[in-house]
Amino acid sequence: MDDLSQDLGRRPEGRTLVTASWVVGHEDGRHCLLRNGEVVFEHGEILFVGHDFPGEVARRIDYGNALISPGLIDLDALSDLDTTILGIDHHPGWAKGRVWPRSYVEAGPYEMYTPEELAFQKRFAFGQLLLNGITTAAPIASLFYREWGETVAEFDAAADAAGELGLRVYLSPAYRSGGMVLEAPGQMVPVFDEERGFQGLKDAIAYIERQNGRHGDLVRGVLAPDRVETSTLALIKRTDAAARDLGCKFRLHMAQGAMEVETVRKLHGTTAPVWLARAGLLNERLIAPHATNATEEDLALYADHGVSIVHCPLVSGRGGSILNSFSACRKRGINIAMGTDTTPPDMLMNLLVGLITGRIADGAPDRLRSADLFDAATIGGARALGRDDLGHLSVGARADIAVFDLDDAIMAPSIDPITTLVTGGSGKVTRAVFVDGRVSMTSRKVVGMDMHTARVQAQAQYDRLIAKYPERSYGNPPVSDIFPPSYPIVEKAHG
Numbered sequence: 001m002d003d004l005s006q007d008l009g010r011r012p013e014g015r016t017l018v019t020a021s022w023v024v025g026h027e028d029g030r031h032c033l034l035r036n037g038e039v040v041f042e043h044g045e046i047l048f049v050g051h052d053f054p055g056e057v058a059r060r061i062d063y064g065n066a067l068i069s070p071g072l073i074d075l076d077a078l079s080d081l082d083t084t085i086l087g088i089d090h091h092p093g094w095a096k097g098r099v100w101p102r103s104y105v106e107a108g109p110y111e112m113y114t115p116e117e118l119a120f121q122k123r124f125a126f127g128q129l130l131l132n133g134i135t136t137a138a139p140i141a142s143l144f145y146r147e148w149g150e151t152v153a154e155f156d157a158a159a160d161a162a163g164e165l166g167l168r169v170y171l172s173p174a175y176r177s178g179g180m181v182l183e184a185p186g187q188m189v190p191v192f193d194e195e196r197g198f199q200g201l202k203d204a205i206a207y208i209e210r211q212n213g214r215h216g217d218l219v220r221g222v223l224a225p226d227r228v229e230t231s232t233l234a235l236i237k238r239t240d241a242a243a244r245d246l247g248c249k250f251r252l253h254m255a256q257g258a259m260e261v262e263t264v265r266k267l268h269g270t271t272a273p274v275w276l277a278r279a280g281l282l283n284e285r286l287i288a289p290h291a292t293n294a295t296e297e298d299l300a301l302y303a304d305h306g307v308s309i310v311h312c313p314l315v316s317g318r319g320g321s322i323l324n325s326f327s328a329c330r331k332r333g334i335n336i337a338m339g340t341d342t343t344p345p346d347m348l349m350n351l352l353v354g355l356i357t358g359r360i361a362d363g364a365p366d367r368l369r370s371a372d373l374f375d376a377a378t379i380g381g382a383r384a385l386g387r388d389d390l391g392h393l394s395v396g397a398r399a400d401i402a403v404f405d406l407d408d409a410i411m412a413p414s415i416d417p418i419t420t421l422v423t424g425g426s427g428k429v430t431r432a433v434f435v436d437g438r439v440s441m442t443s444r445k446v447v448g449m450d451m452h453t454a455r456v457q458a459q460a461q462y463d464r465l466i467a468k469y470p471e472r473s474y475g476n477p478p479v480s481d482i483f484p485p486s487y488p489i490v491e492k493a494h495g
Contacts, residue, residue, distance in 0.1 A: 004061070004432065007439045009166065009447030014058025015042045016437070020066040020403065022417040024378075025049050026392040031375065033417065039068055041399035044216070044436035049393050065407040066431060067417045070392050071135025071400035072347045073381025075170075075251070075310045076289045076339025079125040079139030079158070080118075081462050084342055086483060088318055094182050096482050097473040098144060101182045104472045105191070112145040112468055117461050119157035124454045125345075126158075126167045130441040131451065132345050132427030133402035135434075136168040136381065136390060138222055138251060138287075140341060145465060145472075149175040149200045149226070152207050163215030165447055166440030168400065170222035170249070170385065172207045175200020177232040180259070182474055190229060190263055197235045201225075205242050212246075216436060221248045222287075228254035228272040229263040236281055243285045249385060251287040251310075255294035257321075273298035273307075282307055287384050289339055291329070292321040303332040308384035311376060312341040313354035325361035326354060326376075327368045337381040338373070346427040347377055348404075355422060370422035399437035405429045 004012075023037030026049070040048035040057060048055075090096045100109065113121070122139070129137050139158065143149060150173035162169040177197030180188045201223070208221030223239050223246075225231045231239075236252070243250040254260065254272040261271065268275045274297060276282050284306035291299070291309045302309065311323055323329065329336055340350055351373040358368040382391030389397045404421055406414055408429040414420035421429075433441040440446065466483065470476045 004442040017057040017060045020063040023068045026394040067404045070378045073136040075138045076341040077137035080141035082343040097469040099182045101474040118154040122158040123161040127446045133430040135400040138170040166435045166438045172204040174224040176226040176230040178230045223250035229260045256290040308335040310339040312339040315341040322357040326358035336376045337384040338377040348425045351422045370419045401434040403432040405431045
């Protein structure tokens with residue numbers, strides 16, 4: 001039996017041995033598969049990976065026909081209520097509240113959620129990550145519905161939520177120098193307030209200095225300027241210098257969409273990677289989602305300067321774009337990590353979409369394997385963070401472990417667990433999650449949170465947000481015009 005409900009939220013006492021039909025081990029810098037393998041850990045550290053552990057253990061857990069895996073690493077993990085799904089079938093984005101119209105700016109942008117709602121969203125998102133086998137996350141949220149940037153208070157709450165739920169996180173509030181403003185239909189321009197960006201960076205630095213290492217080192221810092229088109233060169237320079245001084249990474253979204261590419265070219269006469277390279281701002285500290293609009297020159301610069309890409313294939317594919325290509329980036333020597341960037345944060349689904357879109361981009365099936373995507377979600381994420389103790393199961397690594405059920409009814413018969421998991425699995429087959437040796441999720445339960453009740457609360461918050469969309473959409477149309485249903489709605493007659 002693997003009933004860990006009594007241990008939920010804490011580390012089991014003494015040495016714990018977990019075993020299953022398959023274990024993802026690690027030898028000579030790469031993953032390997034151990035049939036009927038064992039993993040032993042204590043005090044958050046892995047002591048043994050292999051067969052026939054010779055020592056004493058306090059507890060042995062046999063997961064049967066399952067895969068014991070390194071916990072998945074998500075470096076673009078949504079931490080609010082997902083508004084990207086509102087843009088799937090509702091176009092153009094400028095007419096659907098995805099960009100602030102001038103009228104909204106002049107009326108004075110405001111926070112559309114209360115501090116309590118923002119804190120709840122982080123906790124709810126963290127619970128969803130654990131349910132999907134994700135043990136390390138760098139959260140991301142939209143600033144479209146914010147007064148300007150994210151707040152220190154909500155990230156203090158996020159750090160505490162991570163500590164209580166048992167999730168490894170890289171945090172600090174996002175900031176920006178400007179935002180896109182809709183002047184007329186289809187006409188979007190960036191509007192800057194550089195001093196506000198500097199203050200946001202100052203707050204983020206103070207946050208990292210205060211929070212770094214808390215909750216048993218589950219919380220560490222990452223600087224998060226929002227987007228390249230809403231950042232001035234001075235802000236990025238100060239961010240890079242701060243990241244160097246703090247010994248942390250900084251994440252900057254760029255080469256990810258047509259609007260960004262066009263805006264940056266108008267502002268700076270070139271692409272974002274070229275612009276930053278000329279300023280000496282491409283280096284191994286930089287983590288850059290999504291690269292789907294990167295040119296050959298951009299990708300060469302990433303490779304030359306040690307920039308890590310965060311590949312979010314599901315979100316990119318939904319918007320009609322793909323990375324060109326996963327195998328080509330890997331051949332250049334670019335480190336590729338993975339992100340989900342949407343709800344649900346189903347990393348396994350993203351690995352499948354990444355495999356499909358990667359093969360479409362290549363025009364051939366033999367340049368990209370399931371294992372390549374799995375590597376990106378484990379080793380690639382750890383490498384991007386500069387962590388040699390994450391992303392793999394080996395002696396001395398942190399005990400961040402996900403257990404995936406290969407006997408689940410939705411799973412196909414298997415000959416190779418990695419291919420089976422990537423091509424046919426989903427986050428729903430995640431059976432248990434350990435973070436730093438602590439039981440963070442078991443049997444679809446997370447500590448201190450009823451996820452079904454939380455889902456009802458999240459829906460109520462979302463409904464209130466949707467009701468505010470007319471005032472922040474061009475021409476102030478009603479919600480029924482902004483988000484018409486896929487099919488006509490037939491209401492039940494009364495009386």
